[in-house]
Amino acid sequence: MAVPRIKLDKKEAKKGDLVEVKALVAHIMESGQRKDASGAVIPRKILNKFTCTVNGKEVFSADFEPAVAANPYIQFKFRAQESGAVVLTWTDDDGSKIVGEEKITVS
Amino acid sequence: MFSRRDFLQLAAAAAAVMPAGGTRALAQQGLSEAELLRFAPLGNITLLHVADIHGQLVPVHFREPSLNIGVGEARGLPPHITGKDFLQRYGIPEKSAAAYALTFEDFEALAKSYGRIGGLDRAATVIKLVRAERGEGNVLFLDGGDTWQGSLGANRSKGQDMVDCMRLLKPDAMTGHWEFTYGEARVKELIKGLGFPFLALNVRDTEWNEPVFEPYKMFDKGGVKIAVLGQAFPYQPVANPRWLIPNWSFGIREDDVRATVEKARKAGAQLVVMLSHNGFDVDRKLASRVSGIDVILTSHTHDALPEAVRVGKTLLIASGSHGKFVSRLDLDARDGEVKDFRYKLIPLFADAIRPDAEMAAAIAKARAPYAGELRREVGRTESLLYRRGSFNGTFDDLICAALIKERDAEIALSPGFRWGASVLPGAAITIEDIHNATAITYPNAYRLTMSGERLKEVLEDVADNLFNPDPYYQQGGDMVRCGGLGYSVDVRKPAGQRISGMTHLKTGKPIEPKKDYAVAGWASVNEGTQGPPIWDVVERYIAGEKVVRIAPNTSVKIAGV
Amino acid sequence: MTLILNRRQALAVGAGAIVVLGGTAGPAFAKNDSDDIIKKFTGNATPQQGRVKLDLPEIAENGNTVPMTISVESPMTAQSHVTDVLVVADGNPRAGVATFHFSPASGAAEANTRIRLATSQNIIAVAKMNDGSFFTASKAVKVTIGGCGG
Incomplete structure (x- = not known):
């Protein structure tokens, strides 16, 4: 399973600060619209859902369509409220999940 | 004025x-030199600007469009x-x-x-005299880019000859375009040895979307804090090969320009100068939309204008190309704004301005390894050979003729580059002349078949990059040059509808959408393009012809101008 | 997307041809089911122009991965915030691109991702506010053959 790469613009934040998250994950994002050499449609296989939680509370999520590029990149912000785990989860069409985690310390 | x-x-x-x-x-x-340089100084700051020198160390003939x-x-x-x-x-x-x-x-x-105009040794004389007159502490000298490419020496040394000579002029900053065609590693290596910053606020890495270069630099000149913002050519990976700089993403990035201006002002900048490789029309639009820029030193589109153009409170300067000019802009900058200015586009007539000895020696040294090759005569021309112009140039007609003959094609395509020095009628065509029109890092002259439909797509696509009414959607080159192919163009029409009447000149018949044609060209942006370097193709052709004559090109009918 | 295959095939031929990313010679800004998707999202309400900012390059460097940033002006408080932003592309085979979900915990209604554009077209973003109002913005992106500038 692919290991996501995650960057927070700060690991330590004051309560109320905006924290910027950038994440990259390796995935073909097969659109389901391409054909192979024999003319058969290559089945769709994409990461269709992305979620970010901080201490289990959702701060941002997204639904992806096949128009999202391969190796999806996502960048967003959340408001720092408490120290804890920043967990990023991508859900595949096949139901499998890719999960990455970072820590944030809020003072 | x-x-x-x-x-x-x-x-x-x-x-x-x-x-x-x-x-x-x-x-x-x-x-005389004194007359050319005569200038009644004004205010507290002088900006000196050069741009689009395109590898030209020595004076050239260059016909404007x-x-x-x-x-x-x-x-x-x-x-x-x-x-x-x-x-x-x-x-x-x-x-x-x-x-x-x-x-x-x-x-x-x-x-x-x-006679000829330009030469970095003449530019050196001017720059040194202005610095002496105004005092080093009051002068900023800025290079708008397209400096490291455009000649045999620049190409062979991968920009080293230009870097070595420019370094003697001690620019305060530069930005770039063709510089990037030496590839990421080489660009980084050359920048390391510059001794001055390479500024580009509009380049980010394709992985993490983070800035690659310094966006701006603050200078203290004339008692004023000046922010110089760098804006590289926005369409580098589109107009030139992306594979040479796969990790970098460009763009106009108007929001980033705005944010950088605000950041610089917040950091105390009392004068904001943008060193831009956007092209004139893009900068004119940008100036109307982003406030707080006092001066835009434009480049890329090779325009030489003897007066500044005002857009709101922003002054736009266009300093020409091929080393023909040095721009001098004196500013009275006080209380965070420009109170008054005086501008002169100084033409470097090579017979009137003394060459600077130190630079002349450096140029001779840089050219020494290829001196014999540069002056080797390949043939002669009875026609003026030039490139600049929206649709045709005789040098491109020559290149297209060479492609058709040497690569056995029906149709030739030659890129609408704006660089390339001119050769006078009656003169020898030397190896230097050929490379002045062809010296790039992706020179392979390809040959392939293209359907009539595809040919039209290519022409329409390039036409929209020139004639899209919104400058932000233009790339700033000229129209792709065609050999063996005639067409009509209406520049006012929307994308996809400008080109009509495409004609196969050899037979006089219309180009058929489904028919395949043998097409030769060069400067493909695709990696792995096969074929001999274009300069060899052109050399073989000229050597075979011995004397070149270019008939007036009547194969493009233009409407809507 | 077909454009990927086109590009691979063109490269595989190794002819040095200029790669065409989609049919630029056709109508520059074609239409698909983008209107229907937007209507479904807004419940047939007409979104107002403004508050939404859609940042994409005017000319795509690579139609397979075009950077896109959406941002919406909002205090992002419990009283006043953005809940969802729909993004569609009106010239792709299918219009859907992504939907972003925000809450006051997001702090800012901003997201950046990279998208596939088969041809020159308009990208449209529609933001839904917690009071049920909708705002929109669009941006035309040109997907070009390239190679003749300079």
Whole structure:
């Protein structure tokens, strides 16, 4: 399973600060619209859902369509409220999940 | 305006010069170094600007365009005026030195009178004199880019010759475009040795979307804090090969420009200068949308304008190309704004301005490894060879003829680059001349079959990059040059509908959408393009022809201008 | 997307041809089911122009991965915030691109991702506010053959 790469613009934040998250994950994002050499449609296989939680509370999520590029990149912000785990989860069409985690310390 | 009066005096001094008088006519008519440099200083700061030198260390002949089409709001505005209209607009007498430097009118005859223009040794003389006059602490010297490419020496040394010579001029900053065609590793290596910053606020890495270069630099000059913002050519990975810089993403990034201006102002900048490689029309639009920029030093589109163009509170300067000019802009900058300015586009007439000895030695050293090759005569030309112009150039006609013959093609495509020095009728065509029109890092002359449909797509696509009414959607080159193919173009039509009447010139028959044609071309942006370097193709052709004659090109019919 | 295959095939031929990313010779800004998707999202309400900012390059460097940033002006408080932003592309085979979900915990209604554009077209973003109002913005992106600038 692919290991996501995650960057927070700060690991330590004051309560109320905006924290910027950038994440990259390796995935073909097969659109389901391409054909192979024999003319058969290559089945769709994409990461269709992305979620970010901080201490289990959702701060941002997204639904992806096949128009999202391969190796999806996502960048967003959340408001720092408490120290804890920043967990990023991508859900595949096949139901499998890719999960990455970072820590944030809020003072 | 001072600059106009100044140019008039320059013109008057030379008005009596008759063609065939020999280049010494310049000095005899009072077109001296002192006259060319004469400038009543103003205010507390001087900006010196050069741009689009394109690898030219020594003086050149360079014919300005006869056709420079502007569309949308730019239609009929400078820089989209040429020839007599240009002379009239700026009050420049016909056949004057200024007319020769700035327009194509009487170019062949005037070239014989006024000689070559440019040379980094002449630029050095001017820059040193201005620095001495104004004091180093009051002068900023900025290089707008397209400096490291465009000649045999620049290409062979991968930009080293230009870096070594430019370093002697101690620029305060530069930005770039063709610089990037040496590839990421080489660009980084050259920047490391510059000794001054390479600024580009609009380049980010494709992985993490983070800035690659310093966006701006603060200078203390004339008692004022000056922020110089760098803006690289926005369409580098589109107009030139992306595979050479796969990790970098460009773009106009207007929001980033705005944010950088605000950041610089917050950091105490009292004067904001943007060193830009956007191209003139893009900068004109940007100036109307982003406030807080005092001066934009434009480049890329190779325009030489003898007056500053004002957009709101922003001054736009266009300093020409191929080392022909140095721009001097004196500013009275106080209380966070420009109170007054005086501008002069200084033409570097090579016979009037002394070469700087230190730079002349450096140029000789840089050219020494190829000296014999550079001057080797391949053939002669009876026609003026030039490139600049919206649709045609005789040098491109020559390249297309070479592609068709040497690569056994029906149709040739040659990119609408704006760089490339001119060769006078009656002159030898040397290896240096050929490379001045072809020296790139992706020179392979391909041959392939293309359907009529695909050919139309190519022409339409390039036409929209020129004639999209919104400058932000333009790339700033000229139209792709065609050999063996005629067509009509209506520049006012929308994308996909400008090109019609495509004709296979050899047979006189219409190009058929489904039919395949043998097409040769060069400068493909695709990695792994096969074929001999274009300069070898052109050399073989000229050597075979011995004497080149280019018939007037009537194969493109233009409407909507 | 077909454009990927086109590009691979063109490269595989190794002819040095200029790669065409989609049919630029056709109508520059074609239409698909983008209107229907937007209507479904807004419940047939007409979104107002403004508050939404859609940042994409004017000319795509690579139609397979075009950077896109959406941002919406909002205090992002419990009283006033953005809940969802729909993004569609009106010239792709299918219009859907992504939907972003925000809450006051997001702090800012901003997201950046990279998208596939088969041809020159308009990208449209529609933001839904917690009071049920909708705002929109669009941006035209040109997907070009390239290679002749300079």
